[in-house]
Amino acid sequence: MTGGPLVVLVGPMGSGKSTVGALLAERLGVAYRDTDADIVAAQGREISDIFVDEGEPHFRELERQAVATAVAEHTGVLALGGGAVLDPGTRALLAGLPVAYLSMDVEEAVRRVGLGAARPLLAVNPRRQWRELMEARRPLYTEVARVVVATDERTPEEVAQAILDALELKDV
Numbered sequence: 001m002t003g004g005p006l007v008v009l010v011g012p013m014g015s016g017k018s019t020v021g022a023l024l025a026e027r028l029g030v031a032y033r034d035t036d037a038d039i040v041a042a043q044g045r046e047i048s049d050i051f052v053d054e055g056e057p058h059f060r061e062l063e064r065q066a067v068a069t070a071v072a073e074h075t076g077v078l079a080l081g082g083g084a085v086l087d088p089g090t091r092a093l094l095a096g097l098p099v100a101y102l103s104m105d106v107e108e109a110v111r112r113v114g115l116g117a118a119r120p121l122l123a124v125n126p127r128r129q130w131r132e133l134m135e136a137r138r139p140l141y142t143e144v145a146r147v148v149v150a151t152d153e154r155t156p157e158e159v160a161q162a163i164l165d166a167l168e169l170k171d172v
């Protein structure tokens with residue numbers, strides 16, 4: 001058996017990566033880890049502050065380092081931030097891993113995340129920004145994904161089950 005995460009979750013903000021990730025970890029009897037939380041812990045500040053103070057490129061670099069560390073040492077369920085796939089180095093780190101893309105359509109995103117006040121990328125005109133964000137990122141999520149699981153009109157439990165089925169993972 002090789003090491004590495006059992007499942008890596010990618011997908012837009014609000015697609016349920018943390019909720020589904022925690023459920024999956026419980027079902028698989030493994031730990032859940034989240035690179036956003038790793039960055040906050042390592043930097044001692046909120047992601048929105050890093051974005052505002054040092055800019056997105058700096059955040060993406062921190063994120064690439066966090067993903068590199070996590071894929072090297074974590075053997076459970078790993079969730080990445082919604083924009084992690086934008087960085088080519090981060091995408092390269094995901095090659096060959098069991099990556100599940102949680103997809104979500106734009107209307108569902110607007111409903112779930114709404115104005116996204118706590119999310120720096122959605123501060124102005126959320127609907128248009130969502131559309132642009134999804135158009136730019138969809139090919140990248142697809143590129144890194146081993147499986148794509150639609151989350152629209154599904155409960156987190158149903159999404160978790162769909163991932164287990166798609167990746168042919170057995171729960172405990």
Ligand code: S3P
Binds near residue numbers: 036048080119
């Ligand atoms: C981001 C998503 C966030 C977080 C940061 C940037 C993005 O993660 O990494 O605010 O670019 O989509 P979640 O997807 O966990 O909200």
